[in-house]
Amino acid sequence: MKKKSIAAVTVAALWTFPLFAYAAEPAAVNAEASEQTAAVQTVRTEDRKPEGKTVVVTDPDQRASVKAKRKKEEQQAEKAKAAEAARKEKEIQREQRRLEKEKQKAEKEAAKALAKENRRRAKLGLPPLNQDDLLSPAEKAKKMHTVVNNPLIPADWGGDTIYGLAIATEEQCVKFLLERNPRPQLSVTPEELVHYYFAEGAREGIRGDVAFAQAMKETGYFNYGGTVTPDQNNYCGLGTTSRTVKGGYFPTAEIGVRAHIQHLLAYSSTRRPAVGIVDPRYELVRDIWGESCLTRWTELNGRWAVPGNYYGESILEMFEEILAR
Numbered sequence: 001m002k003k004k005s006i007a008a009v010t011v012a013a014l015w016t017f018p019l020f021a022y023a024a025e026p027a028a029v030n031a032e033a034s035e036q037t038a039a040v041q042t043v044r045t046e047d048r049k050p051e052g053k054t055v056v057v058t059d060p061d062q063r064a065s066v067k068a069k070r071k072k073e074e075q076q077a078e079k080a081k082a083a084e085a086a087r088k089e090k091e092i093q094r095e096q097r098r099l100e101k102e103k104q105k106a107e108k109e110a111a112k113a114l115a116k117e118n119r120r121r122a123k124l125g126l127p128p129l130n131q132d133d134l135l136s137p138a139e140k141a142k143k144m145h146t147v148v149n150n151p152l153i154p155a156d157w158g159g160d161t162i163y164g165l166a167i168a169t170e171e172q173c174v175k176f177l178l179e180r181n182p183r184p185q186l187s188v189t190p191e192e193l194v195h196y197y198f199a200e201g202a203r204e205g206i207r208g209d210v211a212f213a214q215a216m217k218e219t220g221y222f223n224y225g226g227t228v229t230p231d232q233n234n235y236c237g238l239g240t241t242s243r244t245v246k247g248g249y250f251p252t253a254e255i256g257v258r259a260h261i262q263h264l265l266a267y268s269s270t271r272r273p274a275v276g277i278v279d280p281r282y283e284l285v286r287d288i289w290g291e292s293c294l295t296r297w298t299e300l301n302g303r304w305a306v307p308g309n310y311y312g313e314s315i316l317e318m319f320e321e322i323l324a325r
């Protein structure tokens with residue numbers, strides 16, 4: 001009986017051993033897989049965190065998903081960029097249309113104003129104006145400068161500089177002159193003379209309105225009475241060095257104004273005149289001053305006129321009176 005029990009136990013042990021071995025084998029396999037998973041981590045696309053951590057996606061489906069998402073994002077960025085460029089282009093076109101409409105409106109209004117002014121002038125027996133006559137002094141000067149292709153040297157246009165654009169109007173200059181002298185001794189009308197100063201000044205970048213004030217000072221509001229006579233068309237005493245030296249003669253009022261402006265240019269710039277030199281003392285001034293230049297009207301004191309105390313200040317005071325008209 002005892003022998004039979006021992007045999008039964010032995011047989012049972014032999015049958016159960018494979019079962020224990022079979023159960024242990026998957027556990028070892030699972031442990032090895034866990035070690036491989038720790039080495040290469042597989043995560044979902046939405047769980048990826050690129051900052052501070054390197055993640056390798058091993059699933060082919062997930063890699064394709066990442067590429068597709070990246071491509072989609074790039075396409076969306078390109079579309080957004082193209083849409084922004086199209087929006088800006090539309091804004092530019094819209095602004096250009098607006099400016100064109102404003103320009104057309106301004107031109108129509110200017111044409112109406114010109115027609116109205118010419119009707120008024122016709123009743124008074126005055127010659128008609130053209131469109132340029134209605135431009136502001138600065139606009140006139142810029143337009144003249146564009147024609148001769150001679151850009152202005154930057155200057156303080158509203159201060160006491162010799163260089164710059166006229167800020168008074170031609171009408172203000174004429175009105176001031178006729179208030180002081182209703183019958184100026186000129187070979188042209190006061191309107192023509194003032195226009196020459198504005199035109200010649202704009203060509204050379206010299207402030208024609210202040211230069212006209214200087215001419216009024218030099219000629220006593222074109223009454224003369226000194227060494228220079230009206231037939232000389234010499235409006236700034238060019239070449240008049242004493243009571244017996246009459247100075248320069250110029251064939252026309254326009255040439256006389258040009259010589260005046262060129263003489264101011266000789267003092268204030270090393271740049272040559274834009275047109276032929278008619279100032280007989282231009283080269284003399286340039287030889288004396290060399291690379292040095294005067295920039296303000298007050299610096300003409302004792303140089304343009306001797307002794308010339310307050311010479312520039314008196315010109316600017318007269319100019320301020322012109323602006324008040």
